[in-house]
Amino acid sequence: MLTKISVIVPVLNEEECLPELLNSLQRFSGIEIIISDGGSSDRSLEICSRHPVKMATGSAGRGMQLNRGAQLATAPILLFLHADSQLETIVVEQVLEAIEKGYHWGCATMDFDERTPFYRVLAFFSNLRARCWKSCYGDQAIWCRKDIFLNTGGFPDIPLMEDLALSHHLRSKYPSQVVSGRVTSSARRFRAGGLWATLIKMQVLKMLYLLGANPKRLADYYQQWWRVSL
Structure with a gap:
């Protein structure tokens, strides 16, 4: 079977999410699954060994992990998916159609x-941001032609906001499309940290990054806040 899309998943201690994700991805046709592990100490690697996936291993850092996964990819199109997400099968077909129409990158x-009003509104504005401002986050299943991704250097080697940096670089040079197929993202960060507190802190981090703050300092703040929330 011709491999059309390489689905790359960064993993760090995701034993709770991986069984559901890998079982769902195996229903897709024309894809290869690449797991890029950042040094998991739980059962993540054991779980992956039971499935037909390629493995990349190395130090932690989502951008670096995604870049390592991209180096193993054999398909001409890359799709980056979080371990706690679920992807509709139609997304693969829609991405291929978007490529044929001349779009080079985008997201789902x-x-x-969770389908409460809070999350519906949050998803609405996330999708609006991606469509109007061409700014896609990692939990939106970013996809990109492999040649373009590699030629632009992939994700920057920064500990936070690597997805925002990549989309801002791509949007200045290449046409993008948000396909209508769905990626369902986990609300676990909001459940752990509180709805409004998490939203406000995420927006503050984004604004500080756009104003030129050091991503390393922002990542330290994020990790400190995450430990407190847990």
Whole structure:
């Protein structure tokens, strides 16, 4: 079977999410699954060994992990998927159609695994941002032609906001499309940290990054906040 899309998943201690994700991806046709592990200490590697996936291993850092996964990819199109997300099968077909129409990168339409008004509104504005400002986040299943991704250097080697940096670089040079197929993202960060507190802190981090703050300092703040939230 011709491999059309390489799905790359960064992993760090995701034993709770991986069984559902890998079982769902095996229903897709024309894809290869690449797991890029950042040094998991739980059962993540054991779980992956039971499935037909390629493995990349190395130091932690989502951007670096995704870049390592991209180096193993054999398909002409890359799709980056978080371990706690679920992807509609139609997304693969829609991405291929978008490529044929001349679009070089983009993302899927995002939902959350909780459907309360808060999450519906949040998903609406996330999708609006991606469509109007060409700014896609990692939990929106970013996809890109492999040659373009590699030629632009992939994700920058920064500990936070690597997805925002990549999309801002691509949008200045290449046409993008948000396909209508859905990626369902986990709301676990909001459940752990509180709805409004998490939203506000994420927006503050984004604004500080756009104003030129050091991504390393922002990552330290993020990790400190995440430990407090847990």
